[in-house]
Amino acid sequence: MAIISSVIFAILLGIGGYFAFKSFSKIRKSILLGKDEKREGNLKNMVLMALGQKKMFDKPIPAILHLFIYVGFLVVNIEMVEIVIDGIFGTHRVLSHIFGSFYVVLISIFECFAVAVIFSCIAFWIRRHVVKVNRFQSADLEGFAKKDADTILYVEVILMVAFLSMNMADLQLQQLKAEHYPNTGNFLISSSLTSIYADFSASNLVLVERFSWWLHIIGVLMFLNYLPFSKHLHIMLAFPNTYYASTNLYGQMKNMPEVTKEVKSMLGVATTESENSAVAGKFGAKDIQDLSWKNLLDAYSCTECGRCTAQCPANLTGKKLSPRKIMMSTRDRMEDVASKNYNANDGKSLLGDYISHEELLACTSCNACVDACPININPLEIISELKRFKIMEESAAPQSWNMMFSNLETSFSPWKFSPSDRFNWAKES
Ligand code: SF4
Ligand code: SF4
Numbered sequence: 001m002a003i004i005s006s007v008i009f010a011i012l013l014g015i016g017g018y019f020a021f022k023s024f025s026k027i028r029k030s031i032l033l034g035k036d037e038k039r040e041g042n043l044k045n046m047v048l049m050a051l052g053q054k055k056m057f058d059k060p061i062p063a064i065l066h067l068f069i070y071v072g073f074l075v076v077n078i079e080m081v082e083i084v085i086d087g088i089f090g091t092h093r094v095l096s097h098i099f100g101s102f103y104v105v106l107i108s109i110f111e112c113f114a115v116a117v118i119f120s121c122i123a124f125w126i127r128r129h130v131v132k133v134n135r136f137q138s139a140d141l142e143g144f145a146k147k148d149a150d151t152i153l154y155v156e157v158i159l160m161v162a163f164l165s166m167n168m169a170d171l172q173l174q175q176l177k178a179e180h181y182p183n184t185g186n187f188l189i190s191s192s193l194t195s196i197y198a199d200f201s202a203s204n205l206v207l208v209e210r211f212s213w214w215l216h217i218i219g220v221l222m223f224l225n226y227l228p229f230s231k232h233l234h235i236m237l238a239f240p241n242t243y244y245a246s247t248n249l250y251g252q253m254k255n256m257p258e259v260t261k262e263v264k265s266m267l268g269v270a271t272t273e274s275e276n277s278a279v280a281g282k283f284g285a286k287d288i289q290d291l292s293w294k295n296l297l298d299a300y301s302c303t304e305c306g307r308c309t310a311q312c313p314a315n316l317t318g319k320k321l322s323p324r325k326i327m328m329s330t331r332d333r334m335e336d337v338a339s340k341n342y343n344a345n346d347g348k349s350l351l352g353d354y355i356s357h358e359e360l361l362a363c364t365s366c367n368a369c370v371d372a373c374p375i376n377i378n379p380l381e382i383i384s385e386l387k388r389f390k391i392m393e394e395s396a397a398p399q400s401w402n403m404m405f406s407n408l409e410t411s412f413s414p415w416k417f418s419p420s421d422r423f424n425w426a427k428e429s
Contacts (some may be wrong), residue, residue: 002090009087009217016221023228027300030334033342034293039244045376049242055374062127065120070235072113072120073156076163079110083217093170096184108188111167114160115189121153135306140325145304148230155226159219164190166212169205172197178206237301238375244294245376250367254381256283256388284388287349288333291385298377299330308369308379319362323369323379329354330382351386360387361398 048054053070056063082095096103128136128149141149167190173181175194197205227233234241257278264271285291308323309315315322333350340346348354363383370378391397397405404414412419 006088006090012218012221013084013087016225020221020224020228023225026338027228027233029342030338031293031296031300033289033334033337033344034291034296035289037292037294039246039294041243042245042247043243045245045247046239046243049245049374049376050238053374055372062124065123068113068116068120069124069156072117072160073235075113076110076117076160077220079107079163080217080220083213087217092180093182093184096182101185104185104187107167107184111164111187111189114163117160118157121157125150125153135310138306138309138322138324140306140309140322140328141304145231145328148232149304151226152230152232155219155223159216159223162212162215162219164193166209166216168194169197169200169209169212172200173202173205173209176202176205178202231302231304234301234303234375237297238303241297241301242376244297246378250370253365253384259283282389283392284390285382285385286351286389286393287344288330288337289344290389291330291350291382295378295382295385296330296334298379298382299327299334301375302327302331302377303375304328305374307372307374308377311368311372313364313366313368314362320356321359321362323383326355326359326379326382327377351389355386357390357396360390363387 053063053067056066082093085094086092093103095106099106127133136149167187170181170184171186171191171194174183197208200208227236257275258280261271261275261278264275282290288296302324304324304327306324309325312321312323330350333348333354336348337344337346351360360383363380365380365384367380370376370380373379391401403416407414407416411417413422
């Protein structure tokens, strides 16, 4: 029986691991559809933003709840090491033999985190469905996005309850001195809840303990396979995303070297080597393969928290633009292309079919979204690239913008007056 159980366990682990690996490889391939771009890594930024969640603490209550879920989930799943060893070798609580009396302390810590995760998931559910926090009520989240957020909360609660239930049944079996259930000592939380199973017979307790054990491992494997389709992919991608995030000043835009070369030559300013070697190709971006790999990594890392949209002046004044939706649309387009065997020639493009002209024109390039994002995502870079394509390749700028462009060319300012008159206002006063 123990051998059959070990074989089933190993097969499940292999199948779950294989499909998860395939899905993550597909995401990597989708990100690499983007253009090459040199990015310096920044370990300090990654530690502060992804590990330390520095920006999250602008709003302390959700930050603490999020920290409980994040740390709790990671810590409790260390238990998976023991489950995997026990599953393959047919042992039971193998780590209790290695850690001795410290094992009780370890599992008690895991249990405290499990309770914190359950509490935080309930609080997040209440924020979404009872308090109805504004940024979670937007039209961006209609359909799958809303269901996805709820699904993960339910799954995390189920996994944590399974973990506690497994320990409770195990402790009861230990008290009954059941075979294969060695005495480990009392765990902090589950020992005070064992009365729930007080009337259970030994065989029913074994059933509960085994059911919870299998539920835990199968739940984790399913979670791993669901992650690539979910916004919760950020629990992994937040790390590389913050590592490669630009720490340049917000106002410093990514210039096009081929255009800078032309402008500098007109002004008689010396050009750099990289500007000289720049060859004019397509200006801006029409589809995902015109964006950089970092823009695409941004889209896969987005947590859909809506902090960017809540700060966006265009959105706040009723315009159609939502930086969160820009990231979600970019990801949707990537998934669409991946589902067609990476064929982007399907007559569709990110610009037009997923992100409209109206959304782009509403952007003021203020960088408020970039500043608000807890994991350094930059929706403005994508918006700017799409705008560049619209204006420089399709000459589709609004008339008022064209007037501003010619004023810049002739008067070196957005207004139509001579540069020599620029300080007249000071003389008049
Ligand atoms: S840069 Fe554009 S998208 Fe971002 S907050 Fe400002 S107006 Fe909104
Ligand atoms: S871009 Fe950043 S702030 Fe905006 S929804 Fe995504 S993770 Fe949240």
